Amino acid sequence: MRIILHIDVNNAFLSWSAIYLLKQGYKYDIRNRYAIIGGDKSKRSGIVLAKSTPAKKRGVVTAETIYSARKKCPNLEVYPSNYQWYQKMSNAMFKILKNYTDEIEIYSIDECFLDYTKIKKIYGDEVKFAHKIKDEIYKTLGFTVNVGVANNKLCAKMASDFEKPFKVHTLYDSEIKTKMYPLDVGELFGIGKKTAEKLRTIGIKTIGDLANFDINRLTKLFKNQAVIMQEKARGIDNSPVIYWNIEAKGIGNEITLKNDIYTKEELKPFLLSLSEHVGIRLRKENKYAYVICVVLKDNLFRRFSHQKKLLNPTNSSNEIYKTAINILDEMNMDNPIRLVGIRLDKLTTSEVRQMSIFENENRIIEDTKLNKTLDELKDKYGTNVIKVASLKDKNLFKKKLK
DNA sequence: TCTGGGGTCCTAGGACCC
DNA sequence: TCTGGGGTCCTAGGACCC
Numbered sequence: 079m080r081i082i083l084h085i086d087v088n089n090a091f092l093s094w095s096a097i098y099l100l101k102q103g104y105k106y107d108i109r110n111r112y113a114i115i116g117g118d119k120s121k122r123s124g125i126v127l128a129k130s131t132p133a134k135k136r137g138v139v140t141a142e143t144i145y146s147a148r149k150k151c152p153n154l155e156v157y158p159s160n161y162q163w164y165q166k167m168s169n170a171m172f173k174i175l176k177n178y179t180d181e182i183e184i185y186s187i188d189e190c191f192l193d194y195t196k197i198k199k200i201y202g203d204e205v206k207f208a209h210k211i212k213d214e215i216y217k218t219l220g221f222t223v224n225v226g227v228a229n230n231k232l233c234a235k236m237a238s239d240f241e242k243p244f245k246v247h248t249l250y251d252s253e254i255k256t257k258m259y260p261l262d263v264g265e266l267f268g269i270g271k272k273t274a275e276k277l278r279t280i281g282i283k284t285i286g287d288l289a290n291f292d293i294n295r296l297t298k299l300f301k302n303q304a305v306i307m308q309e310k311a312r313g314i315d316n317s318p319v320i321y322w323n324i325e326a327k328g329i330g331n332e333i334t335l336k337n338d339i340y341t342k343e344e345l346k347p348f349l350l351s352l353s354e355h356v357g358i359r360l361r362k363e364n365k366y367a368y369v370i371c372v373v374l375k376d377n378l379f380r381r382f383s384h385q386k387k388l389l390n391p392t393n394s395s396n397e398i399y400k401t402a403i404n405i406l407d408e409m410n411m412d413n414p415i416r417l418v419g420i421r422l423d424k425l426t427t428s429e430v431r432q433m434s435i436f437e438n439e440n441r442i443i444e445d446t447k448l449n450k451t452l453d454e455l456k457d458k459y460g461t462n463v464i465k466v467a468s469l470k471d472k473n474l475f476k477k478k479l480k
Numbered sequence: 481t482c483t484g485g486g487g488t489c490c491t492a493g494g495a496c497c498c
Numbered sequence: 499t500c501t502g503g504g505g506t507c508c509t510a511g512g513a514c515c516c
Binding site (some may be wrong): 119121123124125141146186328331332333334372379405421 | 481482483484485486487488489490493
């Protein structure tokens with residue numbers, strides 16, 4: 079039987095910002111106040127990214143608008159995010175855990191799985207160990223975590239979500255029926271809002287209902303997903319803790335525009351800059367992309383996209399941009415656009431280049447050299463040192479890109 | 481009134497080939 | 499005039515997660 083731990087930082091962004099502010103000499107610990115980490119309203123990104131426990135008690139939820147949060151909690155304090163600092167705190171936590179084992183899967187900036195199976199004979203009882211790391215993280219770094227202990231990843235994750243903060247919970251196979259079955263079906267990992275609604279229409283309210291539901295009826299509604307859903311509801315999950323580096327399947331950047339845009343021509347400078355950014359990220363990882371995808375969101379919040387598969391994978395910002403322009407030309411822009419993005423997919427490490435008869439080898443080599451030089455300059459002097467001519471002197475961007 | 485940005489995985493339909 | 503089906507690849511969109 080495997081033993082898996084899931085470690086989850088309580089109110090990660092808010093806790094980490096609280097520590098940062100205290101270090102700067104701020105007089106309050108925002109964890110104890112009606113506080114949130116929020117986006118910037120002037121940039122049309124005014125949503126709640128994280129909330130304190132007091133704010134949560136007033137009904138503030140993640141991803142709602144700050145406007146709506148304020149209505150629930152008039153004396154709400156809004157603090158900006160600080161991703162660089164968050165990454166530091168995150169790394170520090172994972173470093174502590176790696177003192178005990180390498181078998182750690184980093185799931186997101188504030189969560190990971192730890193396979194305890196092999197090291198149990200060294201460190202003993204897993205619940206005692208869970209308390210030990212929870213206390214160690216708090217003493218050395220100053221923030222609290224929840225730890226879930228179970229026989230697989232799914233149940234460990236469910237367990238860490240039980241009561242917060244600063245708690246250890248178990249959800250062993252033998253406890254699934256008593257601890258997990260009574261929960262609302264929407265609480266199950268992988269069941270979102272839409273699916274939960276659909277399930278309720280056929281009378282499934284709890285995870286237990288789903289676990290015991292007639293599989294034939296379920297299949298009619300959810301096809302192949304029915305079996306997987308029901309296995310999850312029964313707490314079955316054989317996925318391993320993947321502790322080697324998993325390579326990204328794709329990379330993308332998107333940006334909400336300061337104002338809605340009505341013409342394709344106006345979108346082009348943004349595509350240019352986005353192409354540069356995704357290109358830099360791609361080249362940093364020594365990768366090439368086959369698929370370029372342009373994503374738009376209109377003023378009714380409908381996302382749509384078009385993509386193109388290249389004959390030869392590329393890592394050239396210039397080629398990404400040109401392809402993006404071609405894609406944009408094929409897209410309908412019936413409504414004003416509030417967001418534009420570029421995604422690169424089907425990444426590969428090798429540059430297999432079949433020369434098409436239309437391509438000029440010298441031009442490609444020049445392009446590669448140019449990208450390399452630009453990357454080096456940007457690394458040395460910062461991203462702002464070089465601006466593509468058409469972006470110069472235009473304050474188009476509402477925010478700095480990653 | 482206002483609604484982010486980064487991802488992953490799955491499905492459905494059409495094109496195309498044999 | 500009548501006319502299959504299987505497999506694969508590609509694209510667009512949707513659901514979900516943090």
